[in-house]
Amino acid sequence: MDHVDDDDHDFGARPPSVTLRLEDRHSCPTSAYVAERAGVHPRMLARLGARPRQQARVSHSGRTALFTLIPDADATAIDSIRVSESGRRRLGVEPGQPVILDLRCIDPGMTEPQARIDGEFLERLDDDGNHRRLVVLAPHGGAIEVDTDRQAEHVFESLGPQNSTLWTCKGWRQGGHAYSAWHISSSDLSVHSFPFLRSLATRRFRWAVSFHGYSGSEVLIGGLAPSRLRSEVRNAIAQALGGSGIGVRVADPGEQFSGRSASNVVNRLTVDTAGGIQIEQCLAARMHYGRAIADAVSDVYDSWISHHPER
Numbered sequence: 477m478d479h480v481d482d483d484d485h486d487f488g489a490r491p492p493s494v495t496l497r498l499e500d501r502h503s504c505p506t507s508a509y510v511a512e513r514a515g516v517h518p519r520m521l522a523r524l525g526a527r528p529r530q531q532a533r534v535s536h537s538g539r540t541a542l543f544t545l546i547p548d549a550d551a552t553a554i555d556s557i558r559v560s561e562s563g564r565r566r567l568g569v570e571p572g573q574p575v576i577l578d579l580r581c582i583d584p585g586m587t588e589p590q591a592r593i594d595g596e597f598l599e600r601l602d603d604d605g606n607h608r609r610l611v612v613l614a615p616h617g618g619a620i621e622v623d624t625d626r627q628a629e630h631v632f633e634s635l636g637p638q639n640s641t642l643w644t645c646k647g648w649r650q651g652g653h654a655y656s657a658w659h660i661s662s663s664d665l666s667v668h669s670f671p672f673l674r675s676l677a678t679r680r681f682r683w684a685v686s687f688h689g690y691s692g693s694e695v696l697i698g699g700l701a702p703s704r705l706r707s708e709v710r711n712a713i714a715q716a717l718g719g720s721g722i723g724v725r726v727a728d729p730g731e732q733f734s735g736r737s738a739s740n741v742v743n744r745l746t747v748d749t750a751g752g753i754q755i756e757q758c759l760a761a762r763m764h765y766g767r768a769i770a771d772a773v774s775d776v777y778d779s780w781i782s783h784h785p786e787r
Contacts, residue, residue, distance in 0.1 A: 497553070497557070527668050682746065
């Protein structure tokens with residue numbers, strides 16, 4: 477079943493895709509994002525020119541999801557791909573069935589209106605290519621984590637392109653469940669899969685802020701930025717949410733959404749991985765107070781930029 481397909485009917489010139497046989501991955505490491513990871517034989521990764529922890533589209537019968545590729549020397553054959561049961565549910569596929577793996581995650585010609593119609597995924601960047609102040613992120617925009625991209629866009633518009641850069645990914649899925657199709661953990665996002673992200677990777681911004689949504693009931697402020705900055709962001713958002721009953725707190729270092737991994741994209745893009753703020757928000761906060769939260773965040777960074785001019 478090891479068939480390399482050079483057909484270019486989807487995205488123009490692109491890396492080859494390959495048809496693999498899906499297998500269950502029973503002994504997966506404990507991870508909240510195990511459903512997003514797929515084990516592929518190291519020889520197959522080398523044949524495709526793929527890097528470990530790079531993302532790829534995996535498709536079956538018209539249904540597609542993004543996966544992070546993990547070298548898996550325990551795979552029974554070079555032409556197999558191993559995913560967990562929860563990973564199989566993302567595709568609606570059974571063990572032994574064929575899937576198509578494609579390293580091209582982004583269609584550069586896809587427009588946002590068309591992506592909404594087709595249930596597609598896209599990457600966007602607004603950047604002057606020079607400044608090193610603030611990068612504003614929404615890696616799970618569109619219908620993945622609703623309204624997070626709008627918040628990031630509002631911060632960028634408020635601060636302007638001379639002080640901020642905007643990087644977003646947006647995804648939709650026909651019939652819903654965009655999160656299941658397109659969500660990739662912020663610590664796994666690979667510069668080898670996202671061309672615009674790669675263009676920012678060596679810049680090393682002074683600060684980064686990333687907007688997220690989660691299923692909790694409050695707003696969590698995380699990341700590796702200085703505690704003073706995290707506290708100021710927390711206080712500003714708490715004021716914006718005054719009277720809402722929605723709690724706002726700085727995340728504890730050990731909890732799931734603390735954003736304190738150095739590999740988290742919000743930290744990774746900053747000098748010494750020490751300037752990232754991750755904002756995890758419950759649905760009510762995003763839906764009813766999204767603009768107010770974005771305004772509060774803008775005010776904090778406007779002050780910090782004013783008091784820390786770029787040299």
